[in-house]
Structures are given as structure tokens and as C-alpha cells.
Amino acid sequence: MTRARILLATAGVPAVAIAVSVVLAWLWNTRLPEVVAVHWTNGEPNNSAPLGLFVKIALLLGAALAMAVSWMAVTAWRRGNGLSRVAIGFFAGFTTIPMSGTLGVLIANLDVEDWHRATGSALVAVVSLLVAVVAGVLAAVVMGPVPHSASPSGPADDDLAIGLAPGQRAVWVGATTNRFLLSSVLVVPLVGFVVDQVVMVPVPAWIYAALFVVGAVVTLLGARLGATVDSAGLTIRMGLLGWPRRHFALDRIDHADVADLGLLQGGGFGYRVNPFTGESIYKLRGGPALAIALRKGGLVYVTVDDPAPGAGLLNDLLRQRTRSHDV
Structure with missing residues (x-):
């Protein structure tokens, strides 16, 4: 139906x-x-x-x-x-x-x-x-409401793990920085200077100011991407100031893994979402990414460095949660 x-x-x-x-x-x-x-x-x-x-x-x-x-x-x-x-x-x-x-x-x-x-x-x-x-x-x-075709199963026995012992606590922090975007505060205004000096098209001062603002915004909001895994779930922070921020509580996550994203996968850098597949991508580079499968369907990718320990910790926390509910 x-x-x-x-x-x-x-x-x-x-x-x-x-x-x-x-x-x-x-x-x-x-x-x-x-x-x-x-x-x-x-x-x-x-x-x-x-x-x-x-x-x-x-x-x-x-x-x-x-x-x-x-x-x-x-x-x-x-x-x-x-x-x-x-x-x-x-x-x-x-x-x-x-x-x-x-x-x-x-x-x-x-x-x-x-x-x-x-x-x-x-x-x-x-x-x-x-x-x-x-x-x-x-x-x-x-x-109408569409149920997810695959029921939540939780982490499989052979999924990534770090060996978290019962009652033990741990926190994982991962991050990545796009150095080109980090320099946008200087690079973007430089475009106006090149147009002015090389192409010989005069650039008004207000355009330099606008380019500087654009570069500053890109640098502050898009140059760095961080992720934290703890007993509360997964928290994603973007930008040098850690904002925008998004949190996925542990009870929303089914299991975690590591994926390899192509440079142009999802349509480029930044935050990308596909409403049909349910995929959300936080990306500042191509390569390894933390991959989160949600219980109600959809995948979340975060391109942070060395994501395997983060995925392993999330799976261990989910296993602990399942065992505590079974007791």
C-alpha cells in the first residue's frame, strides 16, 4: 500500500x-x-x-x-x-x-x-x-505517514566497537578544517582586488566591504566541522564558533559506521540534504566520514578526521542501552 x-x-x-x-x-x-x-x-x-x-x-x-x-x-x-x-x-x-x-x-x-x-x-x-x-x-x-521499510535493528555484532566496558564512560571528539574556506576572509576580497588591478574594472569600496563580510561569514560558519559522541548521543558543530549546532539523541540512532564520501557527493561542501533518500551530509572535504543510521530512516554523514573511534563508541553506547533495557 x-x-x-x-x-x-x-x-x-x-x-x-x-x-x-x-x-x-x-x-x-x-x-x-x-x-x-x-x-x-x-x-x-x-x-x-x-x-x-x-x-x-x-x-x-x-x-x-x-x-x-x-x-x-x-x-x-x-x-x-x-x-x-x-x-x-x-x-x-x-x-x-x-x-x-x-x-x-x-x-x-x-x-x-x-x-x-x-x-x-x-x-x-x-x-x-x-x-x-x-x-x-x-x-x-x-x-499519509510512511513507515520506514526496514525496522530498527541496532548495531550488529561485527559492527565497529571500541570495547567500552559496562558502566564505563567515554567521550570522543572529532573535527576537520578546510584551510581554503578558512582563508575566505582574505581570498574573497582578493577577488575584487584582482578585478580592479588586472582587469582594470574599478571596484567601489562598498563592494570590498561586502566581499569582506561574505568571506568572514564563510570563514566563521563553514571552515570547521566538529562532532562529539558521548552518552547523550551525537552533536555536530559547524564553524569556528561551533554554530550552527545539531544534536542527535542516542534513542534516535540505530547504528554507526564509517563511509567514504566523494568530493562532489551530495552536491558539494557544506550542509546538504536529500528529502527523498533521507540523507543529511555535513561535509568540508572528500574522504572518510562518520555515518549514522537513524531509527526512523535516513543517514547522517559527517566528514571528520579518523571517524572510526566515534562510530565504535556510538555502537558500544547503543549496545549498553539495549542491554540496560533488557534487564
């Missing part, structure tokens, strides 16, 4: 939007010009397209988006990753934008003899947004 709900939410809802757009385009055919306005600037139409071609392209684009979203969602579910109703609703609404935009364009061109006289560009935007929001909410309702 879960897969059926996923398909109904991500493909069925956009299919309804497509059907409504097609029916209305057919019913309003005699009230629409052969060439319709499709773009406005300051309320004045400045671009047009043949009615039939415009409708076909928009609906084909919407259908392609719906199929892509459905495939990603079903693939994530089959792999045992948690699915967010919010993410499903958002992407289902996004896929209806070509159809909702088409509906707005049709309404704006109703009963006009020539596309140059079409008004109501604001109406197009309102209709597009409204239909997308309604479709997203409907998809989230249709989706």
Missing part, C-alpha cells in the same frame, strides 16, 4: 492537474486566440506562442517532472530510506507548476481577439501558485 500511496501522491495528483488543463483548453478553445500571450513585463504581454504547441510542451514537461519525482520517491522507499510527507508535497506541487502556469495563461487569454491585448499577468502568478499549493497539500494528505 505504501508504494501505491507514493505513486498516487507523486504521479496521480499531477495527472489530475494535467487532465484538468487539457479539458479546460478543449472547452475554451473557441474563446482563445490561436496565438496566446505567454509572458508579460510590467503587465504588458511581450512574448507569445501558438496555443496548441504551448499546451503540449507545458503538459509534456509536467508529465516528465512527475515521472522523475515518482521514480526518485519509489527508489528511495525501496532502498529503505524514510520519506518526508513535506518533501513529497513540495515536489508534487512543484511538478504541477507547468500545468498551473498553463491554466493561468489560458485564463489571462480568455475572450481576447489578439494576444497583445491579454492582461492579467498577476492573475497568472496567483493561479500558478494557488494550484501548486493545493496540489502539494493534496499530495501530502494522500501520502
Whole structure:
């Protein structure tokens, strides 16, 4: 039933939007010009397209988006990753934008003899947004709560461990620093200087100030990544000031491991999240990373140096927690 709900939410809802757009385009055919306005600037139409071609392209684009979203969602579910109703609703609404935009364009061109006289560009935007929001909410309702396909199992006997004895306490702290990002406070303003001196394009003082602020923010928030494992769980800290901060309590974690992340995996450096697979990535470099599997689905990766002891300590703490509950 879960897969059926996923398909109904991500493909069925956009299919309804497509059907409504097609029916209305057919019913309003005699009230629409052969060439319709499709773009406005300051309320004045400045671009047009043949009615039939415009409708076909928009609906084909919407259908392609719906199929892509459905495939990603079903693939994530089959792999045992948690699915967010919010993410499903958002992407289902996004896929209806070509159809909702088409509906707005049709309404704006109703009963006009020539596309140059079409008004109501604001109406197009309102209709597009409204239909997308309604479709997203409907998809989230249709989706319902989705249980994680794989039940929590806890650390396996052969998973990483450090040999923590019963009653013994330990804390692990790991970190990594991206030296290039650390120097951003100097490198980013240097770009303005190069443009000024080499390309001979004058750079105003306020641009230097803005570049310095950008570099300072990148340095403070993105140059360092730290992780702490203790009896409370896993705490992730970003930046030189240890903020932003995120905490995963021990009862949210199923088990820990070490993974090797590619340099571009997840889309680059910083914080990356995939709403379909449930993956969250905190990354300042490629290479070894602490990998956390959550009990309700999803994975968390943190690229800190020498992550194996952190994963081992987390697994030992989880084993101790399981034994204490069994007693």
C-alpha cells in the first residue's frame, strides 16, 4: 500500500492537474486566440506562442517532472530510506507548476481577439501558485505517514566497537578544517582586488566591504566541522564558533559506521540534504566520514578526521542501552 500511496501522491495528483488543463483548453478553445500571450513585463504581454504547441510542451514537461519525482520517491522507499510527507508535497506541487502556469495563461487569454491585448499577468502568478499549493497539500494528505521499510535493528555484532566496558564512560571528539574556506576572509576580497588591478574594472569600496563580510561569514560558519559522541548521543558543530549546532539523541540512532564520501557527493561542501533518500551530509572535504543510521530512516554523514573511534563508541553506547533495557 505504501508504494501505491507514493505513486498516487507523486504521479496521480499531477495527472489530475494535467487532465484538468487539457479539458479546460478543449472547452475554451473557441474563446482563445490561436496565438496566446505567454509572458508579460510590467503587465504588458511581450512574448507569445501558438496555443496548441504551448499546451503540449507545458503538459509534456509536467508529465516528465512527475515521472522523475515518482521514480526518485519509489527508489528511495525501496532502498529503505524514510520519506518526508513535506518533501513529497513540495515536489508534487512543484511538478504541477507547468500545468498551473498553463491554466493561468489560458485564463489571462480568455475572450481576447489578439494576444497583445491579454492582461492579467498577476492573475497568472496567483493561479500558478494557488494550484501548486493545493496540489502539494493534496499530495501530502494522500501520502499519509510512511513507515520506514526496514525496522530498527541496532548495531550488529561485527559492527565497529571500541570495547567500552559496562558502566564505563567515554567521550570522543572529532573535527576537520578546510584551510581554503578558512582563508575566505582574505581570498574573497582578493577577488575584487584582482578585478580592479588586472582587469582594470574599478571596484567601489562598498563592494570590498561586502566581499569582506561574505568571506568572514564563510570563514566563521563553514571552515570547521566538529562532532562529539558521548552518552547523550551525537552533536555536530559547524564553524569556528561551533554554530550552527545539531544534536542527535542516542534513542534516535540505530547504528554507526564509517563511509567514504566523494568530493562532489551530495552536491558539494557544506550542509546538504536529500528529502527523498533521507540523507543529511555535513561535509568540508572528500574522504572518510562518520555515518549514522537513524531509527526512523535516513543517514547522517559527517566528514571528520579518523571517524572510526566515534562510530565504535556510538555502537558500544547503543549496545549498553539495549542491554540496560533488557534487564
